[in-house]
Amino acid sequence: MFYFVFFAYAQEKHNVRKPVDIPIYLSGTFGELRSNHFHSGMDIKTKGEEGLPVHAVEDGFVYRIKISRGGYGRALYIKHPSGIISVYGHLKVFNDKIEAYIKQKQYEKQKFEIEVFPYKIELPVKKGEIIAYSGNTGGSSGPHLHFEIRDLQEHPLNPMNFGVTIKDTIRPVLRGLFAYTLDSLSQINQAQGRVPIFFHKKNDTLYLTDSINAYGKIGIGISVYDKQNNSYNYNGVYKVSVIVNGTKIYEHVMDELNFFKSHYINTFIDYPYYVKKHRRIQKLFVEPYNLLEIYTQLVNDGIINIKNKRNYNIQILVSDFNKNTILINIPVYGYKAKIIEKEKKKTTPYFVKAGKKTTFDFGKVKIIFGKHTPYYDFYLDYKPTQKGFILNNNIVPLHKSMVIKYDISDIPKSKRKYLYLGKKYRKKSHYLSSKVKGDTLTAYSKYFGKFELAYDSIPPKIFPSNFKPKSKLTNYHFLSVELLEKETGIATYNAYIDDRWILMEYNPKKRKLTYNFSDLKLNGYKHKLKVIVTDKLGNRGVYQTYFFRH
Numbered sequence: 001m002f003y004f005v006f007f008a009y010a011q012e013k014h015n016v017r018k019p020v021d022i023p024i025y026l027s028g029t030f031g032e033l034r035s036n037h038f039h040s041g042m043d044i045k046t047k048g049e050e051g052l053p054v055h056a057v058e059d060g061f062v063y064r065i066k067i068s069r070g071g072y073g074r075a076l077y078i079k080h081p082s083g084i085i086s087v088y089g090h091l092k093v094f095n096d097k098i099e100a101y102i103k104q105k106q107y108e109k110q111k112f113e114i115e116v117f118p119y120k121i122e123l124p125v126k127k128g129e130i131i132a133y134s135g136n137t138g139g140s141s142g143p144h145l146h147f148e149i150r151d152l153q154e155h156p157l158n159p160m161n162f163g164v165t166i167k168d169t170i171r172p173v174l175r176g177l178f179a180y181t182l183d184s185l186s187q188i189n190q191a192q193g194r195v196p197i198f199f200h201k202k203n204d205t206l207y208l209t210d211s212i213n214a215y216g217k218i219g220i221g222i223s224v225y226d227k228q229n230n231s232y233n234y235n236g237v238y239k240v241s242v243i244v245n246g247t248k249i250y251e252h253v254m255d256e257l258n259f260f261k262s263h264y265i266n267t268f269i270d271y272p273y274y275v276k277k278h279r280r281i282q283k284l285f286v287e288p289y290n291l292l293e294i295y296t297q298l299v300n301d302g303i304i305n306i307k308n309k310r311n312y313n314i315q316i317l318v319s320d321f322n323k324n325t326i327l328i329n330i331p332v333y334g335y336k337a338k339i340i341e342k343e344k345k346k347t348t349p350y351f352v353k354a355g356k357k358t359t360f361d362f363g364k365v366k367i368i369f370g371k372h373t374p375y376y377d378f379y380l381d382y383k384p385t386q387k388g389f390i391l392n393n394n395i396v397p398l399h400k401s402m403v404i405k406y407d408i409s410d411i412p413k414s415k416r417k418y419l420y421l422g423k424k425y426r427k428k429s430h431y432l433s434s435k436v437k438g439d440t441l442t443a444y445s446k447y448f449g450k451f452e453l454a455y456d457s458i459p460p461k462i463f464p465s466n467f468k469p470k471s472k473l474t475n476y477h478f479l480s481v482e483l484l485e486k487e488t489g490i491a492t493y494n495a496y497i498d499d500r501w502i503l504m505e506y507n508p509k510k511r512k513l514t515y516n517f518s519d520l521k522l523n524g525y526k527h528k529l530k531v532i533v534t535d536k537l538g539n540r541g542v543y544q545t546y547f548f549r550h
């Protein structure tokens, strides 16, 4: 019992300090819809610059440091006695103490990309202490600070609930409204499937639609965004509710997420619409294969059952965190009429059943769907091509990767080590993680499309970037080389001065490896530099030169 009380106390919401000194403007909100996930933090704008001080939001200790070329880039995770974890991503550089700590680990492991879990006593931090400087590392597309708060079970929590708030007096904006028929008997304005509902903005708060005729099981979908004061960014909304004839039948709130369920966004949004229009409609009803935990109110999964000759008033409320709200009002009349536009579903001989392992043998190519690969049943389309094959349907999302097995028995053994399966996109073959064993190449893909066997026998090329080979570099602080790798991409990189391993930081955006001369003390005047870079098929590029430095 005591344990339970303690636990509840530890998770109680409280206010933290802001992680930056400047006023907070967001380029991304918590719970915002992204590809394959809900945004698990807030993206704080840093005036388009790097190098802004980042502060610990409470007392605590650094419990995890991760440096990767993608994802959060340079990231710090701090555990706080109050029962939360704070996360800071895309950092340019850590403070001196943390930087020295991680650099030692990088030299120990001889790796730039690294993840370590320091002991509690190693890197304590004080509330307000500068722990790092903001940057643009990892998968960011511009300088900003990705900031998260998590509970001790690593569930991301909305930082706005911890007092990291913004100025926002602007209401969300509706840009698309749709109704969906949810079985073969239902209809909306004598049509089936996704039916657009025309609306007009009555005033700043209220959107009205004409009365629609409908019958049977239907659901609503909306496309919305939210803007904040003094910021051009289109961000996500906080809360959406649906009220039918005065009863709230649906509500979701972006207070807490779960990394293991974030993929279900593919069933939360209208995925086929997203593929075609690059715009997300959020469904205000829950599909059977959606395990998200963001719902705070659900009656019949948000599905509205319209009966003949009855009137319904559907109201949708959309709010941002600051409670700026819009109301969408849809009058519905129950009317069972002749269905003019029947929903047509394309079928093929290749039926994929969700929840069951399915293998298709197309001769040279075998495709395997695991039990949990698709979210729902669908029909697969397969077409062989000269160099490979085409797999559709690209409007079906996959929860996990399908396995592709390609018979390569007619490819000479000498060529097989350069072989991979590529997914064609904009005339280019994109490397899919592939393995060759015996006469079979095995590859994995989460997306459908055009696949081709491709070759990569060209090693990455390495060029001096900020220096001239064989020159005097005594006054240099850094040494950079540039990489050129056109096919499968960079896998490993290692560099040595006088046969000692040196840490070169990899910046994939600039395609550069950079060494900081203050890392090691060099003996003598003439020094040998060797850089070895491999691509994903193990083609090895080597660059060697020498330079002079006291």
Ligand SMILES: [Zn+2]
Pocket (backbone or CB within 6 Å): 028, 039, 041, 042, 043, 145, 146, 147
């Ligand atoms: Zn972010």
